[in-house]
Amino acid sequence: MTEVVDYHPATDPGAFSAQILGRELWPHQLEFARSKARYKCVCAGRQVGKSTTLSAVALFEATTRNNVTVLLVSAGEVASRRLLEECTSLALNSPMLAGSVLDDSKSMLTLSTGSRIISVPASSRQIRGWPVDVLILDEAGFIDTEIWRAAEPAIIARPGSRVIMVSTPWGGLDHFFRKLWQQGMDHPNEQVESWHWPSTVSPLVDAVLLEQIRQRESAEYFRREFLAEWTDEAGAYFTEAEIMRAVADYSMTGPEELPLDSSLPYAVAAGVDWGFAKDANALAMVSVLEDFGNNRNRHGDDLVFFVPWLEVKHNWAYAQFIDRVVEIAGSYRMQMIASELNGPGQYPTDDLVDKLHRSGNYGWVAPVWTDMRRKQSGFSKIKGLLQRDRLVLPRHPELLKQLRGLEFEQTASGGMKISVPERTGHDDAVMALMQAVSCVHPPWATREQDTTSRWAMEQASAQVGEPVMTPSGIWVPQHPLPVKNSARWIFQPEGKEKGDGW
Numbered sequence: 001m002t003e004v005v006d007y008h009p010a011t012d013p014g015a016f017s018a019q020i021l022g023r024e025l026w027p028h029q030l031e032f033a034r035s036k037a038r039y040k041c042v043c044a045g046r047q048v049g050k051s052t053t054l055s056a057v058a059l060f061e062a063t064t065r066n067n068v069t070v071l072l073v074s075a076g077e078v079a080s081r082r083l084l085e086e087c088t089s090l091a092l093n094s095p096m097l098a099g100s101v102l103d104d105s106k107s108m109l110t111l112s113t114g115s116r117i118i119s120v121p122a123s124s125r126q127i128r129g130w131p132v133d134v135l136i137l138d139e140a141g142f143i144d145t146e147i148w149r150a151a152e153p154a155i156i157a158r159p160g161s162r163v164i165m166v167s168t169p170w171g172g173l174d175h176f177f178r179k180l181w182q183q184g185m186d187h188p189n190e191q192v193e194s195w196h197w198p199s200t201v202s203p204l205v206d207a208v209l210l211e212q213i214r215q216r217e218s219a220e221y222f223r224r225e226f227l228a229e230w231t232d233e234a235g236a237y238f239t240e241a242e243i244m245r246a247v248a249d250y251s252m253t254g255p256e257e258l259p260l261d262s263s264l265p266y267a268v269a270a271g272v273d274w275g276f277a278k279d280a281n282a283l284a285m286v287s288v289l290e291d292f293g294n295n296r297n298r299h300g301d302d303l304v305f306f307v308p309w310l311e312v313k314h315n316w317a318y319a320q321f322i323d324r325v326v327e328i329a330g331s332y333r334m335q336m337i338a339s340e341l342n343g344p345g346q347y348p349t350d351d352l353v354d355k356l357h358r359s360g361n362y363g364w365v366a367p368v369w370t371d372m373r374r375k376q377s378g379f380s381k382i383k384g385l386l387q388r389d390r391l392v393l394p395r396h397p398e399l400l401k402q403l404r405g406l407e408f409e410q411t412a413s414g415g416m417k418i419s420v421p422e423r424t425g426h427d428d429a430v431m432a433l434m435q436a437v438s439c440v441h442p443p444w445a446t447r448e449q450d451t452t453s454r455w456a457m458e459q460a461s462a463q464v465g466e467p468v469m470t471p472s473g474i475w476v477p478q479h480p481l482p483v484k485n486s487a488r489w490i491f492q493p494e495g496k497e498k499g500d501g502w
Helices: 013-019 027-034 050-064 077-092 145-155 176-186 207-216 219-225 240-244 318-328 346-359 372-387 397-405 428-437 454-463
Strands: 039-044 069-074 101-104 108-111 116-121 134-138 162-167 192-197 267-273 281-288 305-313 333-340 363-368 391-394 407-410 416-419 467-469 475-477
Touching (some): 013 027, 027 050, 027 192, 039 176, 050 069, 050 077, 050 134, 050 162, 069 077, 069 145, 077 101, 077 116, 077 134, 145 176, 176 192, 176 397, 240 397, 267 428, 281 428, 305 318, 305 397, 305 428, 333 346, 333 428, 346 363, 372 391, 391 397, 397 428
Parallel strands (some): 039 162, 039 192, 069 116, 069 134, 134 162, 305 391, 333 363
Antiparallel strands (some): 101 108, 267 281, 407 416
């Protein structure tokens, strides 16, 4: 039976905006307004309805609850007052709300519910001291971190308090808005949820005019102001768009969760990165996705790659992690395991070879020397697969963070240095993924002639859960599995030996 949802203006911001304020919210505004997350972050382009959304939410909170304080903070005094003026105008022009306005000034709107909407510029002195129920930061990317640190404590003693941040893409990797927005994009939950609103989400935007602007303006300006993309990626190896268009909300399948009734193996290419100093030991696996033919309209008989399993173990001894890899090899058929020799890798690689041989589990270890050429080859293969929409990534926060943190630098000799800088964090997961993908030969990853009936395929498809989609339109089961007994796309990786493996 379909659940009937009764949206009432006293409990739903969408109904409130439509019935009380006379403003129908657009679908992207509604999704944001109805979210229950405590921190809500929007990275937005021009003319997407930011002010209307913030004003509608502020008035909803202030009129449907008693004695609520909504604090509007913006980068400048003019901008903060402009948002309050929008709130005041909506309230006074609403026949059902105008009588509730007890007082309005340049910096405060007081309502008959005892609630106040207060506007302040980004000043520590003016922000400190307010007990705040709803903290709204307009153009948050331009607000200094010290101002944020003065404002955030105002909500900690208010039950049900919320923070709303909206901004065009501005601020470095360490800026509070960018970090929170990225957290909400990578791992949305009841605490943090994020949205990306390019100008094209607005039904009012003139697509022809937007294209004319794109042609005459610089690419950096257009990406920032209209596509809502950060443009400080000169040193970033992967762009934000390349990464996020490949992400799907699927559940990786652990070795203990693999179906036991299969007579055919699930073959994977694997990569191991051995931890040194602060890094962890990491294992990443790549395989071809069993999509039951649902991506044929995009790729024909070419199969899509995905990450069936990824493990990152902190503070594990090499012997303990080796035992875990051997254990996993008892479930997944690790056709090839690329294991680095440099750094601390010589001993654990040798031990892994020995343990796998004695265990009887399948796994061919390919010792590799990870130098600049190998990194360039492996990461360029990942980049190519992402650009052709042939690699699906899980929404794994640490992996996505490391992919974003990967930077390149041209060396004096004409080579390319690729690494995750220490200031950004670890590189264990992304290096393990690179090792695994280095064993992949995409031209040979094709679907063999189907021998299964349509009914059998539909039954098998139902067993792996409801499908999810990447933003690029790739169909992925909720609980995906590799194509059975398909391993001809797995090859000996490049760079097997130091200096002569190329």
